[in-house]
Amino acid sequence: MQLATADVSYRIAPAPEDPALTRAVTGTDQTGAPVDLNVVEERPLTIYLNAREIVTAMTIGDHPRYLGLGFLLNQGMLKRSDRVTRVDYDEEVETVVVRTERQTNHEEKLAKKTRTSGCAVGTVFGDMMEGLEGLELPDTPVRTSDLYHLSHVINRTPSLYLAAGAIHGTVLCRGNQPLIYMEDVGRHNAVDKVAGWMFSENEAADDKILYTTGRLTSEMVIKTALMGIPTLVSRSGFTAWGVEIARQVGLTLIGRMKGQRFVCLSGEHRLVRDADPAAQPDELRHSGRKGAA
Template sequence: MNRKSCPDEYPITLFVNGQNLATYQLTNRDLEDWAVGYLYSEAVISSPNDLKMIRIDESRGRILVETTSDFDIDLFREKQMNFSAGCGRGITFFSMSDVKSFTKVKTNRTVSLSYLLKKRHEFAINSPLYLETGGMHGACIVDREGKIYVREDIGRHNAVDKIIGFALRENMKPEDLILLTTGRISYEMLSKAARFGFGIVGSRTAATKQAIQLANYLNVEVIGYIRGKMINVYTSCGRVLKDLNDKVAGDL
């Protein structure tokens, strides 16, 4: 397959109440969703209702946010800044010990392995930036009716922030949703999913040991290698029905 273009990287600085939080590498798409999702994931806001204004200033590479309450950037920065691994490197101010204080996830949604494989395929064919460039990550949510919603970015963590921001802005209930991602599920990816409240998180690739330990602690079901004839359930929360034989499902 011949790709028509290259992936886009867009350095953008996030300002909260006039204060420079940090500069991030993003794909210039769905930036409002990213801002809402990132600020929620980092506990700067509790919901979109905490925002008075979001303005995208593309000419200067800025996102300008105003919140309904004061934001103490010095207090925020007292937390250790952690750079997440992978392309489109992101920044998180949550440590592993911080994440362990999150509320444990509750949901009664269950799915089968075959359903996850089907939705992973739908996700793949509905990822236009990846199909155009071959160099994008994506994040997808699946609702109870099976409808999928996709966001893409050069960074796997940015894509997850974008889809969380979209879900928040649409007032979607986390207990109704499944999160699928193209990227590795690391501890900071799992923390984003757990803070929002996803009970089922899947990827086309692996999860790290730290992410699995955190998922077990926070009651999040994690599934990896959702592709072709491979699929691996890392956790045992009882939300995934193993309806495939060993030849198809691999080593479960």
């Protein structure tokens, strides 16, 4: 279903007005005056792969099937070639079960795990670099005019981030068109939802851009590369390991994307500089935001 937001039509858009995603609370400000706020909900979601419990993630509760699928894919516990027979979600017990035809190697993956800097789930099973060796990303050109347009549209899209804060967003884009916009309390959850949607819809990755509000960490870079997406963009900053891995795999990595400004630390060869930065509005803040992230 196409959802119109501003001058763009998303295939999946944020739902800041969904009462299930936020809760009204009352507090006091620095002067002692009463303050009413909407705060983001957190709910546990337990993910199973066939009969095996894998992990319990804290999430806002939307798109649980995409989150379950994407988490298993991005941890290497599902292969892109796997045939998923069913994805069952039980709202009452907050559980999603992904069922496959073949027997998976999840026991081996569970035996070895690394804690990373991510919020919410934040755990990578197995070797973090597994699957990157020999990976070649497509050299799809990235026009700076498209990047400026995406930044302008995404930052003005009604979202939980603008309504309540304390949340991350990830947007799958093609050219200057945002396609799906996922949000969650953990940036990795938002990316996993995108991965689950792409798998479900058999969506190609070679012509896509992934835009995130979160930091460009090693795990964000690894997940984007393993999804086959050649360009990762954020309005936030970088970690050194994230930059190093992006350069190793040839990922175009762009951060600090605000108004006229951005910094590219990897994959410069894809950039087509077809827009004058001085002609772009210099927006250093997100207007309309009511809460703190």
